[in-house]
Amino acid sequence: MRVTLAASAFAVSAAAPASAFAVDYLSIEQAAKLMFPDAETFDVRDVTLDAAQLQQLDAQGVKARSAHWSVRVAKRGANTLGFVVFDDVIGKVELISYAVGIATDGNVKQIEILSYRESHGFEVRLPAWRRQFVGKGAGSAIKVGEDIANISGATLSCTHVTDGVRRIVAVVAAARRGGALA
Amino acid sequence: MLGYQHRFDAKTKVVTELEVEHAVSSADDPGEVEVEQAYIEHQFTPTWAARAGLFLIPAGLLNENHEPTSFYGVERNFVETAIIPSTWREGGVQIVGSFDNGLTVQGGVTTSFDLTKWDATSTEGRESPLGAIHQEMALAKARDLAVFGAVNWRGVPGLLLGGSLFTGNATHGQATTQSRITLWDLHARWTPGRWDLSSVYSRGTISNTAALNATLVGNPTLIPKSFDGWYVQGAYKVWSHEDYALSPFVRWEQFNTARSYADLGPGLTPDASPYERVVTLGANFQITPQIVVKADYQRFRENKDLNRVNLGLGWSF
Numbered sequence: 144m145r146v147t148l149a150a151s152a153f154a155v156s157a158a159a160p161a162s163a164f165a166v167d168y169l170s171i172e173q174a175a176k177l178m179f180p181d182a183e184t185f186d187v188r189d190v191t192l193d194a195a196q197l198q199q200l201d202a203q204g205v206k207a208r209s210a211h212w213s214v215r216v217a218k219r220g221a222n223t224l225g226f227v228v229f230d231d232v233i234g235k236v237e238l239i240s241y242a243v244g245i246a247t248d249g250n251v252k253q254i255e256i257l258s259y260r261e262s263h264g265f266e267v268r269l270p271a272w273r274r275q276f277v278g279k280g281a282g283s284a285i286k287v288g289e290d291i292a293n294i295s296g297a298t299l300s301c302t303h304v305t306d307g308v309r310r311i312v313a314v315v316a317a318a319r320r321g322g323a324l325a
Numbered sequence: 326m327l328g329y330q331h332r333f334d335a336k337t338k339v340v341t342e343l344e345v346e347h348a349v350s351s352a353d354d355p356g357e358v359e360v361e362q363a364y365i366e367h368q369f370t371p372t373w374a375a376r377a378g379l380f381l382i383p384a385g386l387l388n389e390n391h392e393p394t395s396f397y398g399v400e401r402n403f404v405e406t407a408i409i410p411s412t413w414r415e416g417g418v419q420i421v422g423s424f425d426n427g428l429t430v431q432g433g434v435t436t437s438f439d440l441t442k443w444d445a446t447s448t449e450g451r452e453s454p455l456g457a458i459h460q461e462m463a464l465a466k467a468r469d470l471a472v473f474g475a476v477n478w479r480g481v482p483g484l485l486l487g488g489s490l491f492t493g494n495a496t497h498g499q500a501t502t503q504s505r506i507t508l509w510d511l512h513a514r515w516t517p518g519r520w521d522l523s524s525v526y527s528r529g530t531i532s533n534t535a536a537l538n539a540t541l542v543g544n545p546t547l548i549p550k551s552f553d554g555w556y557v558q559g560a561y562k563v564w565s566h567e568d569y570a571l572s573p574f575v576r577w578e579q580f581n582t583a584r585s586y587a588d589l590g591p592g593l594t595p596d597a598s599p600y601e602r603v604v605t606l607g608a609n610f611q612i613t614p615q616i617v618v619k620a621d622y623q624r625f626r627e628n629k630d631l632n633r634v635n636l637g638l639g640w641s642f
């Protein structure tokens with residue numbers, strides 16, 4: 144019998160110009176139209192969460208990351224069809240640009256990957272993986288290893304996009320409760 | 326391990342990894358300093374990219390994803406160290422195709438192994454036949470080149486099915502005969518909910534070993550004709566709170582680094598090795614997704630002296 148001790152570490156740094164897109168799949172306008180094809184306009188609303196709202200999100204286990212969010216309200220005439228939020232998260236070392244479409248019932252309607260830059264893990268783009276989010280709302284776990292299946296070899300990309308979707312669902316719900324998107 | 330990536334432009338980047346093993350590397354210390362990856366990647370279209378330089382061979386589940394946070398257990402499994410010589414890299418060029426149906430195909434031409442490095446007086450070849458003769462791009466011989474291909478399918482969330490093949494001559498015109506080394510694997514991983522289930526089978530062959538071994542008879546470690554191994558592993562996240570997560574796992578593996586030898590005649594042909602069978606029982610405790618504390622117990626069926634408890638701490642960022 145023996146006891147072995149091991150410490151292993153892996154650190155990666157990246158230096159990438161902010162405008163660098165390895166593969167751009169969709170523009171912001173294309174993604175918004177794809178999610179709400181019936182929408183005639185997408186009104187851009189700047190939302191600022193106050194301290195109480197941020198604390199409420201924190202109590203739900205959601206780190207809002209910023210108090211300031213930009214939400215596009217999909218409209219047909221006077222009717223609100225839903226909301227679209229664009230965001231970036233880090234995959235392993237590079238940014239993933241994505242968009243979340245939320246229906247008026249507060250549940251995810253669709254997510255789209257706008258740009259993916261990593262060497263591995265492009266599978267977060269696949270429709271089958273993205274479909275897992277459809278219908279999930281503020282009451283859902285929206286966590287890899289819970290209600291969202293991981294992609295082998297792309298754990299960090301999956302985890303960070305999933306965390307981002309959970310954050311956006313919670314932020315839009317909080318903003319609507321506060322009357323900011325009425 | 327230190328990694329550095331730099332993006333030159335929208336379609337081109339360089340990826341590098343530098344590793345220091347065993348903390349200190351000097352003439353009097355056991356450590357090594359290694360460049361594990363150094364390649365340029367260029368994206369031609371959203372589907373097709375090319376890599377050139379020193380890169381990891383896409384074999385098994387671990388070789389291309391070997392950060393400590395991405396596998397269970399303190400040490401990597403035996404199949405993907407003794408049979409697939411992780412961390413296995415070669416110099417060359419490859420193309421990568423990523424398709425919308427979840428299929429990733431990779432193929433390329435690289436440096437090969439170097440059988441003239443085989444040391445029949447050492448046990449290294451018994452521990453990992455290909456680990457003993459990999460070149461790691463250190464003044465690598467390139468008279469004989471190898472080709473490789475890999476197919477992986479991730480079309481269903483949580484499921485990965487794949488396989489790989491690597492084959493090439495490996496004596497570089499410096500032995501009495503040519504010899505081809507071929508290594509292939511099939512692998513699967515399924516992660517439904519809190520489960521993480523995986524399995525790998527890999528088999529390698531070396532041709533014309535009778536001629537190569539003829540001059541090595543009498544030494545303890547002759548060149549095997551074939552070697553293989555497989556494992557099944559199951560992990561389950563039993564507890565999680567915020568970023569903390571506890572995932573016990575169990576792995577059963579059996580492997581044989583000398584499954585068969587070419588016939589050298591009565592009394593001269595070495596006996597094939599018995600399969601080593603190892604059960605590993607342990608747990609990964611995640612502090613954050615980038616930091617993991619690991620503990621496991623490994624029990625060996627053949628060489629019971631190797632029974633051990635491993636404790637590890639890993640991080641990746």
